[in-house]
Amino acid sequence: MVLLEERVQAEAARLNHLEVRGERAPWVVLVRFGELSLKKGHLRLFLGVLRRNIRGALRGLPISRVDIRPHRCFVWLEDIAAWPEVKRRLSYVFGIVGYAPCLRVPTTIEAMEGAYHLLVPWAPESFAVRVRRADKTFPLTSQEVERVVGAYIQGHTGAKVDLTTPKLTYYVEIQPEGAFCSIERVSGLGGLPVGTGGKVASLLSGGIDSPVASYRMMKRGCQVVFVHFTSYPFTDASSWDKCRSLVSLLTRFQQESKLYVVLLGEVQRRIAVSVPSRFRILIYRRMMLRIAEAIAQREGCLALVTGESLGQVGSQTLANLFSVQRVATLPVLRPLIGMDKQEIIAQARAIGTYDISIEPDMDCCQYLVPPKVATASTPELLAKAEAALDVPALVQMALNTVHVEEFRWP
Ligand code: ATP
Ligand code: MG
Numbered sequence: 100m101v102l103l104e105e106r107v108q109a110e111a112a113r114l115n116h117l118e119v120r121g122e123r124a125p126w127v128v129l130v131r132f133g134e135l136s137l138k139k140g141h142l143r144l145f146l147g148v149l150r151r152n153i154r155g156a157l158r159g160l161p162i163s164r165v166d167i168r169p170h171r172c173f174v175w176l177e178d179i180a181a182w183p184e185v186k187r188r189l190s191y192v193f194g195i196v197g198y199a200p201c202l203r204v205p206t207t208i209e210a211m212e213g214a215y216h217l218l219v220p221w222a223p224e225s226f227a228v229r230v231r232r233a234d235k236t237f238p239l240t241s242q243e244v245e246r247v248v249g250a251y252i253q254g255h256t257g258a259k260v261d262l263t264t265p266k267l268t269y270y271v272e273i274q275p276e277g278a279f280c281s282i283e284r285v286s287g288l289g290g291l292p293v294g295t296g297g298k299v300a301s302l303l304s305g306g307i308d309s310p311v312a313s314y315r316m317m318k319r320g321c322q323v324v325f326v327h328f329t330s331y332p333f334t335d336a337s338s339w340d341k342c343r344s345l346v347s348l349l350t351r352f353q354q355e356s357k358l359y360v361v362l363l364g365e366v367q368r369r370i371a372v373s374v375p376s377r378f379r380i381l382i383y384r385r386m387m388l389r390i391a392e393a394i395a396q397r398e399g400c401l402a403l404v405t406g407e408s409l410g411q412v413g414s415q416t417l418a419n420l421f422s423v424q425r426v427a428t429l430p431v432l433r434p435l436i437g438m439d440k441q442e443i444i445a446q447a448r449a450i451g452t453y454d455i456s457i458e459p460d461m462d463c464c465q466y467l468v469p470p471k472v473a474t475a476s477t478p479e480l481l482a483k484a485e486a487a488l489d490v491p492a493l494v495q496m497a498l499n500t501v502h503v504e505e506f507r508w509p
Contacts, residue, residue, distance in 0.1 A: 100267055101221065102283060103200050104183045111180035119204045119213040126179045129272060129279050130172035130189070130198045133289060141295075142169065149194045149292040155354045156188045158509055166276075170233065173276065176200075186285055188509060191351040193318055194295075195287030199270065201279035206237055208244070211271050212251045214280035219269070225261035226252060232273045244271065288318065293353040296320025299432065300395035301404040302387060303327050303358075305341040305460050308406030308435055310349060310452040311443050315434040316404050317352045324398045325349075325358045326391045333364035334461035343504065344455045350506040359394050362500035363387070363463055366493045371467040373487040380414050380468050381423055381476055382485050388427045389490070390497045395429055403427060408435045408443065413472040414464075425478040 107114060117124045132149060150167040153174065157165075161177035162185075176182065182200055189198055202217060204210035228249045230241040239247070248271065249260055258267075272279040301313040303325045313323045327342040339360055350356040366386055374382045391403055407415045424431050435443055447453035473480075 100223070100282070103179075104186065107180050107182055111178065114179045117202065117217050119202070119210050119217065122205060122210075124202045124204050124214060124217070126176040126182070127201050127203045127279060128174040128176065128182075128185060128189070128198050129201045129281070130174060131170075131196045131287075132172070132194050133196045145194070145292060145295055148294040149192075152192050152194065152292050152294065152354065153189070156192050156509065157185060160185060160188070171272075171274065189287065190285070191288070191508075192292070193288050193290035193320070193352060194292035196289055197284055197287050199279075199281040199284045201270075201272070201281040203277045203279055206234070206273055206278045208239075208247055208251075211244070211248050211278050211280060214278070215248070215252055215269055216255075218280060218282050219267065222256050223258050223265075223267035225259045225265050226267045226269060227260065227262050227265035228252065228269045228271070230271045230273065234273050234275045236275075237273050241273075244273070288352075290318035291320030293317050293320060293322055296322075297402075298322045298324060298398060298400045299402045299404050300324045300326055300391050300398060300400040302391055302406075303342050303345065304406065304462065304464075305338040305345065305456065306406065306462070307447050307453065307456040308408065308411075308443055310345045310406075310456060311446045311450065312404055312406040312434045313349060314352065314446070314450050314452075316432065317349070322353055323349075323356070323404070324395070324400055325356060326361065326394055327358060328361045328363040328387055328390075328463050330364040330367060330461065330463040330466040331362060333368070334463070334466060337458075337460035338462055341455055341458055341460050345452055346504075346506055348451055348455065350508040354508050356506040357398070358504045358506065360502040360504070361390055361394075361497050362502075363390075363497060364466065365500075366497050367463070367467055369488065369493060370485075374484050376469045377471060377473040378476065378481060378484040380464055380472050381419060381481055383464060383468075384414065384423045385426045385481060385485070386490075386493065386497070388423065388431070389494050392427055392429055393494060393498055394501070400429070402430045402432050404432045404434065406435055406443075407433045408438055408440070411440060413474045416474045418475045418477065419473075422476045422478040422481050425481075 164175040166173045228245045230244040232241045346358045
């Protein structure tokens with residue numbers, strides 16, 4: 100099958116002016132989305148946000164209109180040469196289940212047959228016709244249209260019908276706006292549109308896990324604000340640089356991001372003076388949660404997010420998660436809690452964050468920390484361990500070091 104992507108390079112000018120039975124056939128990307136069990140009020144929010152996100156993703160491209168209906172979205176292309184880029188950009192929009200570049204023709208059998216020749220100027224070995232009739236005023240059923248159009252294609256091309264493993268599938272959707280004809284479908288990311296799920300603050304370390312955790316929250320419709328802690332200037336700024344690259348990549352999925360960077364080194368030095376070494380990393384974590392919570396409140400976030408996975412390392416035992424989390428009042432969400440490292444790595448590779456995450460860096464959790472960590476802390480033990488510290492003053496001190504960076508895509 101020759102993808103439209105390949106054809107537009109050679110003949111975009113011609114493809115922009117196709118006619119079916121004397122009438123111009125414009126190109127429209129037909130977008131499908133899931134989550135149809137949504138309630139009425141929620142559906143309106145979902146559609147509004149999805150439309151905004153699709154428009155945002157296609158910024159700067161020759162799109163004349165983006166129409167959204169309860170089950171479909173129509174993106175009207177002014178110039179089919181933009182299709183490869185439209186295809187790439189829509190692949191980052193959550194809430195989309197699939198999309199297809201279609202020729203829009205009048206809702207007649209003859210026009211559907213005519214569009215076939217324009218879309219398939221070669222002879223396929225075998226084919227199937229798949230019709231979906233959303234406009235029930237059209238007199239023939241989906242199966243009837245499939246049979247009639249299928250017989251026509253067979254008669255005119257000699258290709259054989261194969262309903263199980265066809266070399267080519269001709270899709271026709273009958274909508275009130277016309278018949279939308281296509282031969283290729285692209286899978287979308289699924290999930291919910293970013294912006295329908297509220298805002299969360301994600302603790303981003305520069306490692307493998309936390310970018311995946313952030314991605315999964317976006318996939319459920321959350322706008323993610325990133326918070327990174329670094330020991331810079333006591334260490335180098337390598338983890339900060341990595342977080343910048345990670346946020347820049349992840350911004351494709353939510354279009355706008357903020358990265359808060361907190362210089363934690365001085366706080367860590369104070370902790371190191373009075374906290375027993377085996378508890379240090381846990382006290383760092385408690386400080387991180389407190390500071391992240393202050394930032395979350397400033398940003399209107401309703402939860403914190405971490406990349407923790409149960410039992411992955413000594414600091415992530417159930418007892419430690421419990422006693423660290425005690426200091427937070429916002430819920431701490433851990434989308435990776437039940438995942439194996441291998442599953443997380445596979446996701447990181449698919450998203451594209453893996454290669455950035457494995458770059459060496461100076462992680463602030465290794466700063467002034469012994470290799471051995473207490474695996475069975477209690478909130479009481481940790482409270483005692485930090486009793487000599489002026490916690491509110493340290494939180495304030497850290498907040499005074501905050502740098503904010505903003506990212507936009509595309
Ligand atoms: P990751 O790959 O996300 O670094 P990890 O397996 O290395 O995870 P830890 O280093 O124990 O696990 O960190 C657990 C979680 O705590 C991280 O997923 C992240 O959410 C948060 N965290 C750890 N260090 C930092 C940091 N320097 N800045 C922000 N968040 C951090
Ligand atoms: Mg880490």
